[in-house]
Amino acid sequence: MTNPWIIAPVAVPAMTAAFLVLALRHSLAAQRVVSIAATALQLAVAIGLYIAASDGELRTYLLGNWPAPFGIVLVLDRLAATMLLLTGLLASGIVLAALGEWDKRGRHFHALFQFQLLGVNGAFLTGDLFNLFVFFEVLLIASYGLMLHGGGPRRLVAGFHYIGINLIGSTVFLFAAGLIYAATGTLNMADLAAKVPLVTEANQPLLAAGALLLLTVFATKSAMVPLHWWLPTAYGSTSPPVAAMFAIMTKVGAYSLIRVYTLIFGASAGPLADIAAPWILPAGIVTLVLGTIGVLAARRVVDLVCYSLIASMGTLLIAIGLTSEAALAAAMYYALQSTVAGAALFLLAGLLAPEKDSRVSFAWRPQYATLFAGFYFLLAIATVGLPPLAGFIGKLLILDAGRAASAMATVWPAILITSLLLTIGFTRTGMHIFWIPSPTPEEPAQRAVPIGPVAVIAGMIVVVAALSLFAGAVMNDLTAMAEQLRSPQRYITAVLRAQVTLNLTGE
Amino acid sequence: MSMEFLMATGVGALTAVGLYLILLRRTFPVVVGLSFLSYAVNVFLFTMGRLTIDRPPIIDAAQQGYTDPLPQALVLTAIVITFGMTALIVVLSLRAFLETGNDDVTLDVTPEDEAPGKDRTEASR
Numbered sequence: 001m002t003n004p005w006i007i008a009p010v011a012v013p014a015m016t017a018a019f020l021v022l023a024l025r026h027s028l029a030a031q032r033v034v035s036i037a038a039t040a041l042q043l044a045v046a047i048g049l050y051i052a053a054s055d056g057e058l059r060t061y062l063l064g065n066w067p068a069p070f071g072i073v074l075v076l077d078r079l080a081a082t083m084l085l086l087t088g089l090l091a092s093g094i095v096l097a098a099l100g101e102w103d104k105r106g107r108h109f110h111a112l113f114q115f116q117l118l119g120v121n122g123a124f125l126t127g128d129l130f131n132l133f134v135f136f137e138v139l140l141i142a143s144y145g146l147m148l149h150g151g152g153p154r155r156l157v158a159g160f161h162y163i164g165i166n167l168i169g170s171t172v173f174l175f176a177a178g179l180i181y182a183a184t185g186t187l188n189m190a191d192l193a194a195k196v197p198l199v200t201e202a203n204q205p206l207l208a209a210g211a212l213l214l215l216t217v218f219a220t221k222s223a224m225v226p227l228h229w230w231l232p233t234a235y236g237s238t239s240p241p242v243a244a245m246f247a248i249m250t251k252v253g254a255y256s257l258i259r260v261y262t263l264i265f266g267a268s269a270g271p272l273a274d275i276a277a278p279w280i281l282p283a284g285i286v287t288l289v290l291g292t293i294g295v296l297a298a299r300r301v302v303d304l305v306c307y308s309l310i311a312s313m314g315t316l317l318i319a320i321g322l323t324s325e326a327a328l329a330a331a332m333y334y335a336l337q338s339t340v341a342g343a344a345l346f347l348l349a350g351l352l353a354p355e356k357d358s359r360v361s362f363a364w365r366p367q368y369a370t371l372f373a374g375f376y377f378l379l380a381i382a383t384v385g386l387p388p389l390a391g392f393i394g395k396l397l398i399l400d401a402g403r404a405a406s407a408m409a410t411v412w413p414a415i416l417i418t419s420l421l422l423t424i425g426f427t428r429t430g431m432h433i434f435w436i437p438s439p440t441p442e443e444p445a446q447r448a449v450p451i452g453p454v455a456v457i458a459g460m461i462v463v464v465a466a467l468s469l470f471a472g473a474v475m476n477d478l479t480a481m482a483e484q485l486r487s488p489q490r491y492i493t494a495v496l497r498a499q500v501t502l503n504l505t506g507e
Numbered sequence: 508m509s510m511e512f513l514m515a516t517g518v519g520a521l522t523a524v525g526l527y528l529i530l531l532r533r534t535f536p537v538v539v540g541l542s543f544l545s546y547a548v549n550v551f552l553f554t555m556g557r558l559t560i561d562r563p564p565i566i567d568a569a570q571q572g573y574t575d576p577l578p579q580a581l582v583l584t585a586i587v588i589t590f591g592m593t594a595l596i597v598v599l600s601l602r603a604f605l606e607t608g609n610d611d612v613t614l615d616v617t618p619e620d621e622a623p624g625k626d627r628t629e630a631s632r
Binding site: 130134137141144148152153156157159160161163164167168170171174175177178179181182 | 529545585596
């Protein structure tokens with residue numbers, strides 16, 4: 001079933017960004033209006049697509065009307081729709097939080113922001129492996145600009161690291177795509193899924209090398225140990241709204257892991273079935289442990305948030321590595337709540353910073369201590385996974401999914417012990433910020449309450465609370481999503497059948 | 508045989524040079540190393556449609572066999588993207604050099620002046 005609206009999440013930000021750069025480059029006020037309107041439009045489209053996708057039918061959009069394995073196809077399934085909705089929600093919050101202070105620090109914030117949305121939305125929708133590479137590059141190019149937004153020597157050096165590691169990642173992606181193409185002769189995901197089980201024995205090592213090289217790329221994007229070290233430097237050096245937006249980028253990596261290793265190299269991939277799962281699960285456990293150690297060792301609020309992001313990615317990767325249907329549903333639920341909570345924590349860390357940039361030592365006492373402490377308390381509960389917020393439910397679901405697997409002996413202690421350590425880390429940091437009086441002699445200058453970010457953080461907490469309150473309904477949807485993911489045949493027929501109907505109408 | 512050997516050795520040598528340069532401490536060798544890596548992957552992408560010479564890039568009944576045109580399109584995309592990226596990272600490393608005064612890629616995460624606890628212990632004394 002084709003649906004023209006599927007192109008909208010890609011087309012709207014692309015045109016908006018070009019319009020912002022070309023026509024509105026001198027008027028920040030006009031840029032803000034257009035950017036907010038475009039982001040709201042994307043959110044509306046994402047909600048519409050989510051409702052459309054919730055009937056379980058897969059929808060496709062053939063770019064340039066080229067039939068499926070030859071042209072590029074955009075595919076909307078439940079997973080893509082969920083991720084689009086998450087992106088839309090997050091982006092609408094962040095564009096509001098960036099107003100007033102951060103979008104003035106440099107030029108073209110809104111244009112870069114829209115380009116970033118273009119890359120993220122495209123990566124979620126595309127049904128072609130090389131096109132996924134292209135959308136990765138789009139979102140990375142935009143993220144380079146956003147990361148450097150505001151300037152400063154530290155940001156430049158950290159930006160060099162970030163761009164360097166991602167350029168290497170892009171090169172590895174190309175090597176992987178090359179190997180996969182050499183073995184199968186196609187890069188369309190549905191076509192790959194159909195052809196991977198049929199690959200001759202001589203070509204299987206080539207294909208396995210490609211599949212695992214692809215894993216290293218997605219591991220870099222999703223900050224999986226040992227490829228996680230770039231994240232604290234990069235996210236800790238950039239501005240708070242950008243870091244909050246980057247919270248979705250690690251999820252792009254996680255999304256790609258889920259997509260590629262359920263559809264192409266999933267359970268039905270013949271000799272290469274579930275090729276990545278034996279790597280993802282232990283790597284996820286180590287990621288969780290190292291992230292937790294980072295939280296305990298963090299000396300700045302931003303570092304704490306960065307390492308808690310790594311820890312939550314570890315939990316997410318564990319759930320992905322379990323590969324069962326229940327685990328995938330739990331992984332998505334956890335991903336939704338940890339993205340929103342992580343973004344809110346980045347914004348809060350920006351508010352706790354004394355002056356220009358996001359750096360803050362624990363010695364600083366904030367002016368709006370009660371409000372910020374309340375925010376911090378709720379977000380810490382959500383991130384650590386204490387009841388009643390969604391982090392608890394997410395971790396419980398992952399533990400429950402791990403119960404059935406043979407991995408229970410490692411997964412349960414890892415998640416439970418790190419949860420305790422995360423609680424200690426967040427508690428200690430909170431005590432340092434809010435309870436120990438500032439040793440600095442003069443009080444920091446009085447500043448007006450930054451309404452935008454405060455309202456956005458409050459809104460994000462409401463979203464997390466809603467996720468916990470309606471966990472049953474959300475999980476019903478996500479279980480249906482996992483079920484859809486575990487039957488790749490429906491994806492294959494939906495994409496390759498689009499070609500047939502097109503040919504019939506064309507003749 | 509000799510053609511395959513030449514291509515494989517070439518890709519291997521380019522990758523090795525690129526990897527070595529990336530591991531150096533200065534920004535300029537790192538940028539050059541990234542370029543070498545992208546050359547390696549470009550040559551590699553050419554070979555992924557298998558090495559075929561003197562064949563048209565379309566299926567033609569008059570000819571025996573064909574050469575796969577798709578890798579060339581992919582290489583073109585990859586060249587354009589890495590070219591832009593290289594330009595960006597050159598500008599970035601230049602600006603970093605001009606602003607910080609050195610071209611070292613290392614980043615001290617907690618420099619002396621912002622080491623936490625330092626001023627606190629002094630204050631408590």
